[in-house]
Structure formats: C-alpha cells, structure tokens
Amino acid sequence: MRIRSVAAAAGALVGLAASLLPAGGAQAAGGHRGVEIVAHRGASAYAPENTLAAVDAAAGLGVTWVENDVQRTKDGELVVLHDTSLARTTDAEQVFPDRAPWNVADFTLAEIEKLDAGSWFGPKFAGERVPTLEDYMDAVEDNGQKLLMEIKAPELYPGIERQILKELREDGWLDRHHVKHRLIVQSFNAGSVKKVHSLRSDVKTGFLGTPAVAELPKYAVFADQINPQYKSIDAGYVASVHKVKGPHGRPLEVFTWTVDAAADAVKAAGQGVNGIISNKPDVVRDALEGEGR
Numbered sequence: 340m341r342i343r344s345v346a347a348a349a350g351a352l353v354g355l356a357a358s359l360l361p362a363g364g365a366q367a368a369g370g371h372r373g374v375e376i377v378a379h380r381g382a383s384a385y386a387p388e389n390t391l392a393a394v395d396a397a398a399g400l401g402v403t404w405v406e407n408d409v410q411r412t413k414d415g416e417l418v419v420l421h422d423t424s425l426a427r428t429t430d431a432e433q434v435f436p437d438r439a440p441w442n443v444a445d446f447t448l449a450e451i452e453k454l455d456a457g458s459w460f461g462p463k464f465a466g467e468r469v470p471t472l473e474d475y476m477d478a479v480e481d482n483g484q485k486l487l488m489e490i491k492a493p494e495l496y497p498g499i500e501r502q503i504l505k506e507l508r509e510d511g512w513l514d515r516h517h518v519k520h521r522l523i524v525q526s527f528n529a530g531s532v533k534k535v536h537s538l539r540s541d542v543k544t545g546f547l548g549t550p551a552v553a554e555l556p557k558y559a560v561f562a563d564q565i566n567p568q569y570k571s572i573d574a575g576y577v578a579s580v581h582k583v584k585g586p587h588g589r590p591l592e593v594f595t596w597t598v599d600a601a602a603d604a605v606k607a608a609g610q611g612v613n614g615i616i617s618n619k620p621d622v623v624r625d626a627l628e629g630e631g632r
Contacts, residue, residue: 373613374608374612375404375613375614376402376404376614376615376617376620376623376624376627377404377405377487377594377614377615377617377620378396378397378400378402378404378405378406378617378618378620379406379596379597379616379617379620380393380406380407380408380421380618381394381395381396381397381405381406381407382396382397382399382400382402382618382619382620382621383618384599384618384619385400386460386464387428387456387457387459387460387461387464387467388421388428388460389419389420389421389428389469390419390456390457390464390467390470391467391470391474391475391478392457392464393405394475394478394479394484395478395482397482397484398482398484400620400621402620402621402624403483403484404484404485404486404487405479405484405485406486406488406616407475407486407487407489408420408489408491409472409488409489409490409499409503410423410443410444410492410495410499411443411444411495411499411502412443412444412447412451413444413445413446414448414449415502416448416471417471417472417473417499417502417503417506418443418448418451418469418470418472419469419471419472419475420491421491422443423442423443423444423491423492423495424440424441424442424443425441425442425443425451425454425469426439426440426441427459428456429451429454429455429456429459429469430454430455430458430459431446431454434453444495444496448471451469452468454468454469455467455468456468456469472503472506473506476506476507476510476512477510480510480511480512484521485520485521485522486512486521486522486523487525487545487594487616488503488522488523488525489524489525489526489547490503490524490525490526490531490535491526493526493528493530493531494531499531500531500534500538501534501538504535504538504539504542507522513539513542518539518541518542522542522543523543523544523545523563523594524542524543524544524545525544525545525546525547525564525566526545526546526547527546527547529546529561529562532544532545532546532561532562533560536561536562536586540586543563543564543587544561544562544563544564544586545562545563545564545565545566545594546564546566547567547596548565548566548567549565549567549568549571549572550565552576552579555580555583555591556583558591559583559584559585559591560586561586562585562586562591563586563587563589563591563592564585564591564592564593564594564613565580565591565592566593566594566595566596566616567593567595567596568595568596568597569596569597569598569603569607569615572593572595574611577593577611577612578611580592580593581593581611592613593611593612593613593614594612594613594614594615594616595607595612595614595615595616596615596617597616597617597618598615598616598617598623599617599622599623600622601623601626601629602626604617604623604626604627605626605627605629605630608627608630
C-alpha cells in the first residue's frame with residue numbers, strides 16, 4: 340500500500356468525517372434531493388486526474404462519490420488511468436523516449452511506477468504516481484467514499500471484468516454493504532457491462548452512452564443506469580429512461596457527464612437526472628444548493 344502525503348491524509352480525514360455525518364448531512368455533502376454529485380476522475384479540476392491526490396481532493400470538498408478508469412499493464416496488473424496512452428498525464432515520453440505510443444498495455448507495473456503523474460498538472464503534485472487499483476480502493480475506503488468505476492477500453496484487455504471483480508472482492512468491496520450502497524461499474528462497451536452483470540448480477544452497472552429510446556429495453560437486461568454526455572439529452576429522454584425497469588426491477592437511472600458549469604448543472608438537474616459527474620463537483624453542489632434542490 341502506498342503511503343499518501345500529510346496533506347492527502349488530512350483530506351482523507353475530512354472525507355471520513357463527511358461519511359460519518361447523519362443522513363441529511365451526508366446528502367448535503369454529496370447529493371441534493373436525489374441528485375448524486377460524482378467527482379470525475381477524482382476532483383480533477385484541483386488535482387491530477389485519477390491519482391490518489393484527486394481522490395483526497397474530492398474528500399476535502401466533502402464529495403462522497405468519485406469516478407475512475409481502470410486498465411491493465413503488460414504484466415497483468417490493474418492500474419487507474421484514463422487514456423490508453425501514458426503520454427498525456429505522465430512523463431513517459433521523457434523516461435522512455437523510444438517507447439511510443441506509450442500504451443499502458445505495453446508497460447509493466449514496475450515501469451509505470453517510475454513515472455511522474457502529477458507534474459503536468461502543477462509543481463506541488465510532482466512525484467504523484469499512477470495508482471494501482473488496490474491502492475486506489477484503499478484510498479476510497481479510507482475516505483469513506485463511494486466509487487463509480489469505469490472499465491476503460493475493455494476490448495484491449497480480455498478478461499479484465501473477472502479480474503476487476505476479483506480485486507474488488509479481495510479489497511472487501513463485494514460485500515452486501517458496498518454492493519448495495521457504494522459501488523457502480525460502468526463502461527462504453529456494452530459487452531463489458533453485460534459481462535460484469537453475468538458474473539455478479541448483484542453489482543450495479545451503467546452503460547456510458549445515449550442509446551435510442553427504442554433500444555433501452557435491451558440495455559435494461561444488464562444495466563441499471565444509462566449514463567450519457569450531458570449535451571446529448573433532454574428532459575424527454577431522461578423521462579423515457581426512467582420509464583424502463585432495469586435488471587433489479589427498479590427504474591433505470593441517469594448519471595450524466597461531464598458537467599462543470601453551474602448553469603449546465605442546474606439544467607441537468609431540472610431534466611431529472613439522478614447523478615451529475617463533474618471535474619468541479621463543488622461548483623455543481625453550490626449551483627444546486629442555490630436552486631434549493
């Protein structure tokens with residue numbers, strides 16, 4: 340387990356305190372009248388995305404839901420990173436200049452752990468690393484947070500769904516409490532979502548995209564959520580999604596992304612979405628509080 344900085348640990352304590360609030364207070368920190376607020380790749384407007392620092396930044400803001408992206412290294416280890424290439428968010432080009440295009444799948448965990456995943460964002464994050472899924476889950480657990488996990492590009496990593504579920508089980512995240520209250524697994528790849536559902540039908544799942552209304556019943560067989568880009572929906576679409584029941588007998592939910600402007604957050608909430616995914620979860624929270632939601 341990687342040890343976090345003193346500042347990060349302080350953020351973790353804030354997040355833990357938020358998780359211990361009574362129901363009303365916890366809702367005020369993370370959601371408003373049923374609209375959950377999710378920190379996209381952690382609070383990625385304030386710390387380098389998908390790092391432990393971003394998880395703790397979300398905790399420091401009192402945001403209980405965080406979103407991440409999971410991929411697999413050359414030697415079969417699970418790591419948290421958005422792009423399938425290491426180039427944008429690490430110094431891989433400098434450390435390994437002859438390894439273009441620096442795909443995650445072409446590097447071992449030991450090689451990835453040599454990379455700086457923080458300096459690109461700001462000097463105070465120099466030395467931040469690409470976390471393993473195990474380290475990431477430890478941070479989320481320590482903070483008392485909840486996780487919206489995206490399986491990134493599963494077509495590149497055969498069998499990753501089973502491997503992720505194994506890691507979640509070993510980290511204690513497939514017990515009844517976590518599965519019911521603290522975990523959602525999503526992907527743009529419908530086959531991957533379907534696979535997760537077939538392996539663990541109790542785990543809440545989401546499909547990333549905006550399927551045609553006529554297609555929604557097909558997705559409802561294996562997905563509990565339809566999670567579209569916010570510009571692709573309107574109130575009518577959200578209502579149509581809610582009319583369809585998912586695999587657990589409840590209306591499908593909508594978590595929309597990536598909403599950073601206050602006006603867009605208010606609009607999305609007015610359309611009836613269940614969750615808003617944001618790089619600036621505090622901006623979304625403040626906007627919804629201002630509307631009395």
